[in-house]
Amino acid sequence: MICLFKDKSECCGCSACAAVCPHNAIAMKADTNGFLYPEINGDLCVECGLCQKVCAFKNGYQAFDYQKKVYAAKNKSTAARKGSSSGGAFPLIAEKFIENGGVVFGAAFDSELKLRHIAAHTKQELAPIYKSKYLQSDLGDTFKEIKELLDSGKPCLFSGTGCQVQGLREFLRKDYPNLFTVDIVCHGVANPKIFEDYKKMMSERFSSKIKSIDFRAKKIYGQTQDMQVVFENSKSYCEFPDIDVYKILYSNNLSIRSSCFECKFANTDRTGDITLGDFWASRAIGGFDDKKGVSLVMINSEKGEKLFSQINSRLSEVEVELEKALQPNLKAPTKKPDAYECFQCEYADKGFEYVCKKYARRSLKYKAMRRAKTTVKRLLKRK
Ligand SMILES: Cc1cc2nc3c(=O)[nH]c(=O)nc-3n(C[C@H](O)[C@H](O)[C@H](O)COP(=O)(O)OP(=O)(O)OC[C@H]3O[C@@H](n4cnc5c(N)ncnc54)[C@H](O)[C@@H]3O)c2cc1C
Ligand code: SF4
Ligand code: SF4
Ligand code: SF4
Known part of the structure; x- marks a missing residue:
């Protein structure tokens, strides 16, 4: 019997194995936390081993042979930057x-606020793709759909986490001149069941x-990481990331997939x-960082260079040394917190209610201090 992983931390859920199986013997099934894992149907499997061959999480992968270029970049349109997570490069x-x-x-x-990969054929269809959503996206049949389009000669741009992009490459098993890919710097994806709760x-x-839901609302006091929820009865909620319970559990790495602590793409x-990522090293770019969002853009291949050359007139950018642009998840996977298993x-x-109280509760005093501090900062800035 074919074994794809012994421990859940050995599978990132990229779905390459399920997409490649010529006998449709693999289905991606949700575990009790809602994370998708491949499940083999022994009646359909002929033990050809193809699914094991395409697993980059186990076998590693070939990096591009290209002299990287790295930029700090801002979309020249402030509105576009507001509508995206960092500098609006995507x-x-x-x-x-x-x-x-x-x-x-x-x-x-x-429409049910379930996160899935979708195809956008028009500019109007792009809007829901913008902005970071801090949970794992269901790829469904995306890889197969892309292959069909590529085979018909259509240019396709796939964007996703590093493991999803490599999953697509492994599934395709050859380089298509009409395929372009964008991966995001990624610190981990959160538990879909916690998101439902x-x-x-x-x-x-x-x-x-x-x-x-907006995980990166650029609303309260010009910050970029606030959690915003808008309701059908026209009410809305917007909270600091260190007060909102979902954001606290995510940023403390308690709700992320166990394989993210073993990520093979955090380099x-x-x-x-x-x-694409957030440009963290503000000091390296001085006044260029206006606190409205700056993208980290790494050009990793000739195709990347070609794409970038078509948009750079609509960006302000500064080229920086790779070393200066590094941030934790470009050096190593996220560290598993001591409390992870217990959580x-x-x-x-x-x-959910219990873990929120234990791991994410903030006192009234904390909340009041947080708001007061930010108001003072804002008033000082205005002067
Ligand atoms: C789960 C997650 C973790 C991240 N961690 C970091 C980090 O540690 N450091 C860092 O610098 N940047 C991180 N980012 C990336 C960052 O938040 C921005 O998405 C990135 O800088 C692009 O921003 P933008 O303004 O150019 O465009 P945006 O419009 O914000 O770009 C959106 C892009 O992100 C993709 N995307 C959004 N959510 C998901 C998802 N759940 N799964 C797959 N693809 C998704 C969309 O397909 C689209 O390509 C993370 C993003 C996600 C989704
Ligand atoms: S071994 Fe072959 S037939 Fe069996 S699940 Fe893997 S790819 Fe499918
Ligand atoms: S190919 Fe992807 S989904 Fe399949 S076992 Fe490997 S990591 Fe998991
Ligand atoms: S941290 Fe790594 S394994 Fe986890 S979702 Fe991001 S790219 Fe995939």
Whole structure:
């Protein structure tokens, strides 16, 4: 019997194995936390071993042979920057790709606020792909859909986490001149079940169905990491990342997939033609950082260079040395917190409310101080 992984930390859920199986013997099934893992149907499997061959998480992968270029970049449109997570580099790349007759694939919420990869054929269809969503996206049949389009000669741009991009490459098993890829610097994806619990808690609290969620609302006091939830009854919630429970559990790495602590893509051997992230090293770029979001753009291949050359007139950019642009997840995977296993057991046994109280509660005093500090900072800035 074929074994794809012994421990869950050995599988990132990229779905390459399921997509490649010629006998459709693998289905991606949700575990009790909602994370997808491949499950082999022994009746259909002929033990050809192809699924094991395409597992980059186990076998490693070939990095691009290219002299990387690294930039700090800002979309010249402030509105576009507001509508994206960092400097708005992705919207420019995606729009240009559509203008050139291509199809763009990326992570978007559906009407039930489940995160899935979708295809955008027009600029209007791009909007839901923009902005970071801090949980794992379901790839569904995206890889197969992309292969069909590529075979028909259509240019395709796939964007996703490093493991998803490499999963697509492994599944395709050859280089297509009409395939372009963008991977994001990634510190981990959160537990989809916790996201469902969070949505339920918020719906109950505001007595309404949720209309939209923004993990990176650039709203309160010009910050970029606030959590914003808008409800169908027109109420809305916007909270600091160190007060919102979902954000606290995510940023403390308690809710992320166990394989993310073993991530094989947390380095500078990027899997996408272009890598995007937040530009963290403000000091390296001085006054260029206006606190409205700056993208880290890494050009990793000739295709990446070609894409970038088509958009750089709509960006302000500064070239920087790779060493100066490094941040933790470009050097090593996220470190597993000591409380991780305990958190998982308590979440399974006692539920969401219990772990929120134990691991993410902030006192009224903390909240008041946080708000006061930010108001003072804002007033000082205005002077
Ligand atoms: C789970 C996650 C963790 C991240 N961790 C870091 C980090 O540690 N350091 C860092 O510098 N940057 C991180 N980022 C990337 C960063 O937040 C921005 O997405 C990136 O800088 C691009 O921003 P943008 O302004 O150019 O465009 P945006 O419009 O914000 O770009 C959105 C892009 O992200 C993709 N995307 C969004 N959510 C997901 C998802 N859940 N799964 C797969 N693809 C997704 C979309 O397909 C699209 O390509 C992370 C993003 C995600 C989704
Ligand atoms: S060994 Fe072959 S047939 Fe069996 S699950 Fe893997 S790819 Fe499918
Ligand atoms: S190919 Fe991807 S989904 Fe399949 S076992 Fe490997 S990591 Fe998991
Ligand atoms: S941290 Fe690594 S393994 Fe986890 S989702 Fe991101 S790229 Fe994939």
